[in-house]
Amino acid sequence: MADHGNEPLRKASGNRLTAMMQVRNESGRYLEQVLQELSGFTDEIVIVDDGSTDDTLRVCRSFAKVSKVVTLEHSLFGREWELRQTLWDLAVSTRPDWLLSVDADEFYEERAKHEMRRLIDQDVYDWVAFRIYDFWGGTTHYREDELWNLHMRHTRTLVRYLPGFYYYTPQMDHHVPRLPLSYAVLPGFLAELRVKHYGWALEPDALRRKYDRYMELDPEGKWGSLEHYRSILDEHPRLVEWGEV
Template identity: 40%
Template structure:
């Protein structure tokens, strides 16, 4: 599909990946390539074919791929700063920050094009749905991210002052100073598939407990709830 847009509306995908070759990376990049003009990807110490998947799925699209020899996710804020530095070095107009298991619902291209052309808002907020299966998302006391709008897309402003939440976990995918940008809450929904498989849920639980077992940066009860055997699930309606 033709990706030509008006001046000032180039969309750059920014992503951090690690050992994603056999998970959801192909599906995510297949969805994103329909509307992005460029991609900046930090491969944070993968030991599989993640880098090759990125090159293959984004063939024909400018790709700035940075490969870390060792993972630095244990200090997420430094990794996010690296992602930010590499992304803004490409002089983007708009930055779409997605994880390797997240993508918009189908049919998003026209709505995104319209959003990138508008001049009123510099940060676009969306609802994130934590998919607990291919057809259902989770909704309960601990899992209700979709009830809140959060930023995934911003217009880059080179002259703005950017400051980070200086925590080793849960620091945010963007500098916290974007909270002062003019913003819009968008109707498009983001699906997050990182919880779909039981083995992925167990791996995330183990990682959170290893990196934040005392709940200093996150919510310990939510970590524990990851392993609930019968969570409340709601059918996804497309």
Template identity: 40%
Template structure:
């Protein structure tokens, strides 16, 4: 095991997050990251300034898109990837502005990224429908599976992407060709926790993918379910 502490780079896409969860997310992340690469995807509020404020004292590479690229997500995620690897990170922590790990992550992340021979960690993500409960039913089962969020960058590896306009993935699709492990640490996703956000996201999915070509129409419609099955979070 190397004695040098690996460099952990936060990689994030943000857009109009000033009044949502970004402040809390960055307040948590700043305790364990070395630097950050943030793509501001056409914000019209103070999101870019909030990023710099919350990460003061930490090196931040902030790229500002004048117009949003989210309608063609693969273009946006490629941009995020290229700008992130350009800073030559050791490890990339790829999170959205409404996500953060449970408290135990802070004390364990250094051990994870200091292990030799591991290039990728996957975690379970919980979709919160309130600030204290996550959704668990036929359409919302993300927390039953492990997804990649923490990647050791390997410059010599030939990364390839899933070429779809929506749901292309945050990382290149072939990262599981690298030696990888799963972690029991849990990731909270608060993006569905407010009713107004659910209505907005449902509208956006129906505009961008009305025929369900890149996702599930049934799941899109379930966003507005008036009586979803919720489970209280336990630390």
């Protein structure tokens, strides 16, 4: 655990990296692989389990780098801002130097993992944003079209923890940013490093089930675009083959 007692606000070396993740019923998917990779380049992992009913908790606790796991008795699904705030509070309770927000189906490319220490051991900027690619139908191709282009902009996932700074998370039920919005006023770095998101790396039947779930939860498109939901069922989406640099 980092001791901030006599340290400068921003350290240029010797920073510890804590990964933070929220999970729910991730056993049998990508969770074990993600935790294995994170264990290789982070110092600590903290997890909030949103009321899983499968083997997720056992998987999390099987990794030595997982230092804290909080299991919620009642799921906060539908109250996402509370879930994000719970995870943030747990993560900062470890008195971290830097925090990496990771989903249970996200993998950092090899180049990004190798650069991680250089990104955090500096005192110039306080956050780093990466390009996240939505893989589609499998783990060899990502989707790229007018509705699926998250990778064409940067997403902030790596942040320096500054004790005493005001951290603000909007109280919204859906589309809550994964990290406090307050970081927007601090200096940051847009990294041309990539993250592979496997949440859509599914067979057609599984994609149909995800579509049905979105329509059940948001039939009028209040929280998302109905056009975007319908595009999940595209029979011939534009896919681009992934290549490591």
